[in-house]
Amino acid sequence: MRCLAVPARNPGILNRMPPRVRAALAALVLLSSAGVASAQPATPIDYRISIPEPEHRWLQVEMTLADLPAGPLSLRMARSSPGRYAVHEFAKNVYDVQVADAAGKPLPVSRPNPHEWRIDAHPGAARVRYRVFGDRVDGTYLGVDDSHAHMNIPATLMYVNALATRPSRVTLVQPTGKAWKAATQLFPTADPLVFTAPNLQYLMDSPIEFGDIVIRSFSVAPTSASGKTQTIRVAMHHLGTDEELDAYVRDIDKVVREQQAIFGELPDFEPGHYTFLIDYLPWASGDGMEHRNSTVISSSRGLGDASKQLIGTVAHEFFHCWNVERIRPKSLEPFNFDDANISGELWLAEGFTSYVDGLSLVRAGLNSADQTMSRWAGLVGALVVLPGRQVRSAVEMSQFAAFADGATAIDPTNSNIAFISYYMYGAAIGLGLDLSLRARTDGRIGLDDYMQALWERFGKSPAAQPGLVATPYTLADLRATLADVSGDLGFAESFFSRYVSGREMLDYAPLFARAGYLLRPAAPAExxxxxxxxxxxxxxxxxxxxxxxxxxxxxxxxxxxxxxxxxxxxxxxxxxxxxxxxxxxxxxxxxxxxxxxxxxxxxxxxxxxxNPRLELVSFESAGREVTPAIRTFRERWLD
Ligand SMILES: [Zn+2]
CATH class of the missing domain: 2.30.42.10 (PDZ domain)
Structure with missing residues (x-):
């Protein structure tokens, strides 16, 4: 059982976790080695979510805990959310907290810190009631209104670190006069408004859209003999028409198949489906947030005028179901809800995802090569112009995420000159690596092969339970995999030390020339x-x-x-x-x-x-010869 080796190989991460989380995860591993079924079944943590006044933007949570271990009970609201790397104080919207024993007798509660409600003495069971306000529809927060309850779980539910391995059950109460539907990656039950999660990591990773939604689904057949047919669901909350939605679902289908082709298979989605939770509403904020078996995508724009722009986020988020959700850096595994994780690998987790989202749209015929080339020219040009590269490498840009990804502060930072987004920086590295690998092999080996190798080594094998990753990777693992894929250890070492850990920039012009594109200054005389x-x-x-x-x-x-x-x-x-x-x-x-x-x-x-601005021009437009070798290179890359 490969998964059992992981915590032992990952002591650094466990040591950075709070002691209770560490103990709980160690316990989970012991359970899985003995077989979960043979262990004493823990009473699930029960959550009941009701929305008595949806128009007033709050909801009521009732949490029932039984079989509590002796000692103080520590209820917490998260400070971070899976996939969002800055600290967010979700406790600030929680109020009217009441804790009682099973008979309803109030239990004294203290507040040792802003995120915690502590019950020093309890009889082994507790009932917790609180209200939580939420008015932001995106991938991080809670948004409640007359049309839905859009729930990111860290912004909605309290948790107990000491019970991290316990399953939980979530019951949604239909608001009076509504006929809302629920969509989530939580595991379904016979009741359409009751769901379960096997452990805390999975629960926190599972946003719920409960509202006026329309659900479409399609199945995707495997392309390899070992694969399984998978179901993709699109849960859409929007003000558009059914025709617009149907056309959009056809585009999503194309993106899914194009990305499946990169890996040769879709992941095995544990609840039986992958779900796009989409809110295209005038009162939503633009966002995309990946989860293991779902994604939240939101925008204030609608399908009528913006579907061509919106599909880019779909392509980005779906690629994450491999890259970051299963091919996962050790620095993010497990996710720490008490604080922010720090990761030096977001240039790959986010940056390569940004590169491949554009690439898969060209290959799927949803974007033209010209549009994509101008985006990539902008990317490379930005790296030339932006001074951040002089003071931080791609690894260090990734480690800055906690201060850049939705973080707020009153005092200014110098990030416009000392930081380059790891999305942009990493996408440029992904583009450069793809072209470098292809240039070495006449287009035969590229980034597709590298991602596939990472999938085989780090992503594919299932963990002890959904919500955990069996074999998360390190930077050294990424370099070793590149050495194997390229067959050249020297190439891999030099690539990582110069362009990933170092602050050098690839020479893109000769790489683009192999594909018949001329990278040149756009206005050198200015x-x-x-x-x-x-x-x-x-x-x-x-x-x-x-x-x-x-x-x-x-x-x-x-x-x-x-x-x-x-x-x-x-x-x-x-x-x-x-x-x-x-x-x-x-x-x-x-x-x-x-x-x-x-x-x-x-x-x-x-x-x-x-003027340092660059442009990327096809050999055809530049009046240069497009040789058969160039044509083949281009086809292997973009078709
Ligand atoms: Zn992303």
């Missing part, structure tokens, strides 16, 4: 000040963000809040004025900039540089 954000007003151009280190503007002493009055005596009131003033001389020329910064007026020399 003189610029480098990376500066400006807004224009009566007194000149105001610098609105930190200036890129090393840029001409930076060297000239310009910084956020400076107001540029004139350049070489020419008053600056618009972007056109800046272009005209800088354009008098070729790039490399010197201009005089007069500006005021924090109360002091000064005039400084500024040496311009060529």
């Amino acid at each position: 003189a610029t000040m480098g990376m500066v954000s400006l807004t224009y007003g009566k007194d000149g151009a105001r610098v609105t963000a930190l200036v890129g280190p090393g840029s001409p503007a930076y060297k000239a002493g310009l910084e956020m809040d400076a107001v540029i009055h004139d350049i070489d005596g020419r008053a600056i009131g618009s972007a056109e004025d800046v272009r005209a003033a800088l354009g008098v001389r070729a790039p490399g020329g010197t201009v005089k900039v007069r500006f005021t910064l924090r109360g002091r007026e000064q005039t400084r020399d500024l040496v311009t540089v060529p």
Whole structure:
């Protein structure tokens, strides 16, 4: 049983977990080694969720606990949510908390910290009642209104770390006068409003959409002899028409099949189906959040005008059912609800997913190669321009996620100059790795083969229970797998040390040339000040963000809040004025900039540089020959 080896091989992660979670997970492993069925069955934790006044945006939770171990009972609200890497204080929306024994006698509750309700003395059972407010429809929070209860579980349900291995049962109460339906990756029962989860990790990973939803489903046959037919469900809450939904479900079907082709199979979805939980509502916030057997996708836009844009999130989230949900970094396994996990592998978990979402849309015929190439040119161009790469590697960008992924703070950070999103950075690395592997093999081996190898090694084998991952990977595992797929240890070591752990950037131009695309500066004759954000007003151009280190503007002493009055005596009131003033001389020329910064007026020399923006042009449009070798390379990559 391969899964049994995991916690022993993963002591570092367990040591970072709170002691109770650690003990509970160790207990789970012991249980699984003896066979779960032969162990004493634990009384499931029972949750009952009712929504007496949906229009007022709160719901009532009743939690019943039995067979409690001796010692204090610690009820907690999560500080993080699976797949969202920043800390969120979900306890802030919980109120009217009442704890009683089984007979209804109140038990004293203390608050040792903002996230915990502690009951020091209890008779082995407790009934907990509380209300929780929620007014945000996205992948992280709770949204309750007259049309639905959109529940992300960490934002909704209290949990007990000491009971992390216990199953739970969730009962939804139909609001008066409604005929809502429920969709979730929780395990179904004979009652359509009652669900179960085998353990805490799975429960917290299982959002519920309970509302005015329409459910469509389709099955996907296996493409290999060993595979099983899988069911995909689309639970849609929207204001559009059935025809729009049917057309959208056909597009989703194409994406699913295109991604299945990369791995040769779909994962085995434990509850019997994978579910897209989609809210396209004017009052929703744009988001996509992956889970093991489902995803939450939300947008304020609708299928009528935006289905072509919205399908990109579908492609992204579905690829996660392999990459991150099952091919999972050790740094995210198990997920810590008391604090934020830190992961150095999000450049692959999120970045490669971002690369493949675009690739699978081209292959499925849902996006043109030209559109995708211009997106990828933007990606590579951003890496050239953005200064963050000088101070952080892709691994360090990933580790910054806790401060970037939906995090809020009052004091400013310098992330516009010191951080590049691991989505963007990782997508550029994925693109570069795909082309590098193909360039070495005339297009025969690419990122598809690498992802498939990661799937075979780390994703495919089932864990002791749904909600856990048997063989999570490390950075060293990723490098070793690349060495095997490429057949070249030196290539793998150099790729990781230069572009993943190091701060170097791949040379993309020769790689794109193999596929018949020319990567070149878009406006090399245009003189610029480098990376500066400006807004224009009566007194000149105001610098609105930190200036890129090393840029001409930076060297000239310009910084956020400076107001540029004139350049070489020419008053600056618009972007056109800046272009005209800088354009008098070729790039490399010197201009005089007069500006005021924090109360002091000064005039400084500024040496311009060529506009660094890149463009990607097909050989056809550039008038270059497209050889048969180029044609084959392109087909193997994009078709
Ligand atoms: Zn993602």
